[in-house]
Amino acid sequence: xxxxxxxPQSLIVQxxxxxxxxxxxxxxxxxxxxxxQQFPGKGPALLIAIRPDxxxxxxxxxxxxxxxxxxxxxxxxxxxxxxxSATYFCAARRRDDKIIFGKGTRLHILP
Amino acid sequence: NAGVTQTPKFRVLKTGQSMTLLCxxxxxxxxxxxxxxxxxxxxxxxxxxxxxxxxxxxxxxDGYNVSRLKxxxxxxxxxxxxxxQTSVYFCASRRSSGYYEQYFxxxxxxxVT
Numbered sequence: 001x002x003x004x005x006x007x008p009q010s011l012i013v014q015x016x017x018x019x020x021x022x023x024x025x026x027x028x029x030x031x032x033x034x035x036x037q038q039f040p041g042k043g044p045a046l047l048i049a050i051r052p053d054x055x056x057x058x059x060x061x062x063x064x065x066x067x068x069x070x071x072x073x074x075x076x077x078x079x080x081x082x083x084x085s086a087t088y089f090c091a092a093r094r095r096d097d098k099i100i101f102g103k104g105t106r107l108h109i110l111p
Numbered sequence: 112n113a114g115v116t117q118t119p120k121f122r123v124l125k126t127g128q129s130m131t132l133l134c135x136x137x138x139x140x141x142x143x144x145x146x147x148x149x150x151x152x153x154x155x156x157x158x159x160x161x162x163x164x165x166x167x168x169x170x171x172x173d174g175y176n177v178s179r180l181k182x183x184x185x186x187x188x189x190x191x192x193x194x195x196q197t198s199v200y201f202c203a204s205r206r207s208s209g210y211y212e213q214y215f216x217x218x219x220x221x222x223v224t
Contacts, residue, residue, distance in 0.1 A: 009151070032211050043115070043201050043215030044154070089153060093211055097142075097161075098169070103153040 003027050004092050006102030013080055014110050021075045021105045023090035028071070032093035035064065035075050036101075039086050047088070048075070080109045112137050115216035117202050123222045124192045132187040132219050134202030140214070141207035143185040144169075145177060147198040148218075154201065160185055161207070192223045 006023045013019040023033075034049035050057045050064045050073065057064045061078040077084055090102040115136045124130055134143065145157040156169030158177040166177045174196060176188045185204075189196060199220050203213040 006153075034211070041217075043203075043217050045215065046212045049212070098156060098159075099211075099213065101153040101155075103151055 003100050004090060004102045006090050006105060008105060009103070010106040010108075012108045012110060015080060015082060017080055017109075019077050019080055019084075019107055019109070021088055021090070021107070022072065023074065023102050024070075024072045025092050026071065027092070027094065027100075029095045030092035030100075031095060033064070033066065033073050034091050034093070034099070035062075036089045036091060037086050038089065038104075044089060077107075082109045082111045085109050114138065115202055115204055115214050117200075117216040117219050119219060120217070121220050123224065124189075125224055126193060128192050129188070129190050130192065130221075131189075132200055132202075132221075134185045134187070134204075134216060135183055136185075136202075136204040136214070137183065138204060138214065139182070140204035141182070142205045143179065144203040144213065145175070145185065145187045146201045146203065147171065148201060149198050157187065157200075192221075194223045197221060197223045 004025050035047045036044035037047040038044040048059045048062050063076045066073045085108050087104045087106050089104050091099050118133045144159040146154040148154050155171050160166045160179040163182045178186045199218045201218050202216040205213045
């Protein structure tokens with residue numbers, strides 16, 4: 001049962017553009033929402049995370065926007081660079097401590 | 112610190128063969144996880160452990176067994192491999208409280224023919 005729905009599946013953006021990846025969740029018991037970045041041949045690595053009592057969090061060029069009432073959250077990458085090309089996973093932590101991952105978005109930034 | 116390491120990196124098995132994947136972490140983390148990653152499916156939890164000597168089932172446990180005899184190691188076993196177990200397997204670990212970041216290993220690519 002897919003509890004975190006992620007879109008789009010793939011995304012191509014020109015360098016300097018602002019790719020946006022969206023996620024929606026169904027379970028209101030989630031209490032932590034991380035985003036992971038994965039480069040080809042590597043394991044995922046935590047990029048940025050947010051708790052549901054915060055509507056926005058910025059770390060460098062990466063921003064999470066969180067809409068608790070709509071049960072949606074999104075990742076924005078400002079001034080995107082070819083080095084940002086990777087697969088991005090949103091996720092949500094359940095109260096039983098399990099992390100549920102979205103299916104991933106393959107992002108390609110054109111030089 | 113090496114972080115989370117996995118062995119082997121690649122393996123090809125024939126249907127019915129068995130193997131064990133080893134995960135090791137040097138961060139003194141209490142929690143450890145095994146995931147599988149398939150195209151278009153994201154990461155799915157197979158088994159996890161909240162401490163030495165304890166294991167629990169995740170989302171897709173069938174066909175796999177695990178053991179956590181030492182805090183730093185988490186083993187994933189396939190007793191009788193099937194083609195449906197062709198996947199990339201990731202191990203992860205994290206501290207037990209305060210901060211939920213999971214640290215992932217580099218993965219093991221397994222092909223079952």
